[in-house]
Amino acid sequence: MLDGALWHLTRHNPIELLRRVDLARLAACAQDPVFLERYDALIAWNGWVADTHDTWFETTYPDLAQRTIAYFCAEFGLHASVPIYSGGLGVLAGDHCKTASDLGVPLLGVGLFYIKGYSDQRLRLDGWQEDAEERFDLAATPLEPVRGPHGDPCLATVRLSGRAVSIGAWRVMVGRVPIFLLDTDHEQNDPADRQLCHRLYAGGPDLRLRQEWILGVGGVRVLRTLGYDPAVWHANEGHAAFMLVERVRELVASGASFADAVRRVRATSVFTTHTPVPAGHDTFSPEQVEQCTGPVWQEMGVRREDVFRLGHHPALDHDRFHMSVAAIRLSARVNAVSRRHGEESRRIWAPLWPDREAARVPITDITNGVHVATWMANRVVALLESHLGADWWQHVDDPAVWARMLKLDDFALWAVHDELKSHLMRSIREQARRRWADQWKEALHLVGAGTLLDHHALTIGFGRRFATYKRADLIFRDPHRLQRLLVNPWRPVQIVFAGKAHPGDEPGKQVLQRVYAHTREARFEGRIAFIEDYDMHLGHNLVQGVDLWLNLPRPPLEACGTSGMKAALNGVPQLSTLDGWWAEGYDGSNGWAIPGVPEGADADAADAEQLYRLLEDEVVPLFYTRDARDVPLGWMEKMKHALCVAGQRFSARRMLRQYVTEHYVPAIRGQLPGDDPPTA
Numbered sequence: 263m264l265d266g267a268l269w270h271l272t273r274h275n276p277i278e279l280l281r282r283v284d285l286a287r288l289a290a291c292a293q294d295p296v297f298l299e300r301y302d303a304l305i306a307w308n309g310w311v312a313d314t315h316d317t318w319f320e321t322t323y324p325d326l327a328q329r330t331i332a333y334f335c336a337e338f339g340l341h342a343s344v345p346i347y348s349g350g351l352g353v354l355a356g357d358h359c360k361t362a363s364d365l366g367v368p369l370l371g372v373g374l375f376y377i378k379g380y381s382d383q384r385l386r387l388d389g390w391q392e393d394a395e396e397r398f399d400l401a402a403t404p405l406e407p408v409r410g411p412h413g414d415p416c417l418a419t420v421r422l423s424g425r426a427v428s429i430g431a432w433r434v435m436v437g438r439v440p441i442f443l444l445d446t447d448h449e450q451n452d453p454a455d456r457q458l459c460h461r462l463y464a465g466g467p468d469l470r471l472r473q474e475w476i477l478g479v480g481g482v483r484v485l486r487t488l489g490y491d492p493a494v495w496h497a498n499e500g501h502a503a504f505m506l507v508e509r510v511r512e513l514v515a516s517g518a519s520f521a522d523a524v525r526r527v528r529a530t531s532v533f534t535t536h537t538p539v540p541a542g543h544d545t546f547s548p549e550q551v552e553q554c555t556g557p558v559w560q561e562m563g564v565r566r567e568d569v570f571r572l573g574h575h576p577a578l579d580h581d582r583f584h585m586s587v588a589a590i591r592l593s594a595r596v597n598a599v600s601r602r603h604g605e606e607s608r609r610i611w612a613p614l615w616p617d618r619e620a621a622r623v624p625i626t627d628i629t630n631g632v633h634v635a636t637w638m639a640n641r642v643v644a645l646l647e648s649h650l651g652a653d654w655w656q657h658v659d660d661p662a663v664w665a666r667m668l669k670l671d672d673f674a675l676w677a678v679h680d681e682l683k684s685h686l687m688r689s690i691r692e693q694a695r696r697r698w699a700d701q702w703k704e705a706l707h708l709v710g711a712g713t714l715l716d717h718h719a720l721t722i723g724f725g726r727r728f729a730t731y732k733r734a735d736l737i738f739r740d741p742h743r744l745q746r747l748l749v750n751p752w753r754p755v756q757i758v759f760a761g762k763a764h765p766g767d768e769p770g771k772q773v774l775q776r777v778y779a780h781t782r783e784a785r786f787e788g789r790i791a792f793i794e795d796y797d798m799h800l801g802h803n804l805v806q807g808v809d810l811w812l813n814l815p816r817p818p819l820e821a822c823g824t825s826g827m828k829a830a831l832n833g834v835p836q837l838s839t840l841d842g843w844w845a846e847g848y849d850g851s852n853g854w855a856i857p858g859v860p861e862g863a864d865a866d867a868a869d870a871e872q873l874y875r876l877l878e879d880e881v882v883p884l885f886y887t888r889d890a891r892d893v894p895l896g897w898m899e900k901m902k903h904a905l906c907v908a909g910q911r912f913s914a915r916r917m918l919r920q921y922v923t924e925h926y927v928p929a930i931r932g933q934l935p936g937d938d939p940p941t942a
């Protein structure tokens with residue numbers, strides 16, 4: 263209402279908008295009764311959030327509302343203006359915190375403050391990704407510095423490479439949930455240490471180790487300084503495992519034996535693993551750890567090997583300290599992030615329990631979910647309000663509410679989708695226009711940036727990290743067949759790609775470069791686009807505005823995948839291999855699945871063949887079969903089922919309630935799951 267164009271230009275950043283809005287416009291709004299009414303409602307709602315005591319958690323567990331759950335993660339994806347996330351893990355952590363706030367779960371987050379964020383993606387004209395680094399503008403974010411009880415910005419000290427490093431923190435409130443982001447950029451620190459937390463996942467293993475030590479050890483100490491005494495500690499992915507080690511040290515320092523300390527830390531800790539590939543877990547050599555942290559075992563009253571044994575993987579022929587192994591040994595509750603990933607994880611971690619079959623390895627699974635209010639387009643929310651009544655929001659946990667999506671009016675849903683698609687096309691053109699004017703100058707690049715996209719063509723979206731297992735280039739396996747599919751004048755198809763490769767991932771950058779080159783090929787007639795700088799903001803536009811979401815991970819390497827859930831919440835069906843969440847989410851009505859391939863077959867060839875076949879025989883015909891109003895009725899069924907299934911089973915509310923009932927509450931109440939710690 264203040265300034266629609268500026269809202270768009272600030273990429274939906276309310277603080278930035280308020281800094282830049284015209285004062286005369288503000289004054290006019292202050293006189294506008296309609297504006298003032300909405301303003302008052304919002305302020306009242308904020309007050310209600312701060313004061314209410316009838317949240318789900320407080321009414322379900324009134325005796326536990328004063329306890330604290332500490333959630334540690336190396337990245338948090340909250341909003342595009344705070345670029346301290348690289349992809350799915352961070353966005354999931356952000357959705358976890360937002361939902362904890364919604365449900366009144368007494369959670370706090372601990373992460374790192376990366377002032378230079380994750381890399382900004384700039385592609386050279388030949389498609390090679392260069393990783394720019396820029397400080398993000400703190401004044402355009404809600405981050406605020408935290409002071410200790412005596413006003414001191416230094417909240418804790420850790421020893422790194424023999425030097426004392428002082429740690430401060432920034433706080434961001436996610437509704438009711440505070441997240442503390444640790445920072446070492448203080449004057450009293452050695453210049454080298456000041457940069458330790460500047461960037462996410464940049465630099466080699468030594469920097470990584472130091473960041474993880476700061477996160478784990480520094481995180482615990484900062485919470486102590488601030489007066490927190492968490493009842494449950496959750497390590498989200500192995501990066502946070504030193505948090506568990508530090509708590510063992512704390513207990514030993516206060517008189518417990520090492521064995522007893524390990525038992526007590528286990529009983530109050532939760533570990534979530536997100537990686538189905540052995541090479542995806544951080545490991546460090548004992549010498550490296552010792553060089554960085556010093557002889558920490560002395561403070562624990564044990565021998566060096568007792569500490570390193572915590573991170574020892576019994577089936578690997580090295581003695582490296584394995585972060586996920588340490589997290590498993592020090593957490594009585596361990597889970598994977600989808601049903602299929604649970605099976606994989608039990609298999610991968612079976613060596614820790616050599617006396618058990620894989621099926622009995624005590625690792626459960628809680629399938630990820632996404633925060634509905636973050637990912638569902640406002641236009642879709644408004645449509646649901648008109649269909650279900652303004653209070654449907656209060657019944658979002660009732661599957662029957664989502665079942666009513668199947669009765670949505672086809673014409674109305676199609677019209678909403680069409681508006682979202684047109685918004686996407688417009689923002690793609692705008693981004694291309696700016697880049698062309700600023701840098702490119704050559705017309706060719708306008709093609710690859712999507713200016714020839716056609717609003718009416720079936721539009722496929724592919725947005726995610728360019729890790730090789732995600733196979734962004736699979737669809738180019740047979741370029742002639744792809745060309746026939748795309749440039750059919752009666753039933754045109756187009757593809758929009760977005761995503762960054764990890765700064766150190768050369769093979770990922772090569773895949774990206776190949777995809778980029780295809781976008782400029784004349785034979786595809788401008789029907790393939792690559793949009794730079796994938797982040798949460800572009801992610802919103804994509805999952806809300808394309809017709810079909812494409813996901814091609816090589817099974818079983820996708821732990822869960824969440825972007826398809828975001829698309830589905832906007833009625834965008836998915837076509838995917840049966841990996842991650844799709845192995846349990848696909849039900850025949852809500853999209854398409856590429857079936858598994860027999861052992862020993864060439865999986866890439868088989869999957870590409872199935873992909874072309876599904877697109878040619880099923881997806882394209884269904885999309886282009888229209889009724890007299892030009893509405894694709896068969897397609898609408900897919901859209902409605904996508905929405906229904908995602909809302910019923912893949913929301914972060916469902917996920918968080920599972921964490922609460924299966925992990926947090928039993929841990930607070932001191933119940934042990936009854937499973938033995940690893941025996942190897």
Ligand SMILES: *Cc1c(COP(=O)(O)O)cnc(C)c1O
Binds near residue numbers: 350824828
């Ligand atoms: C949701 C999201 C991801 C994760 O997508 P996957 O499907 O899990 O690969 C990555 N990046 C951004 C910006 C996201 O919003």
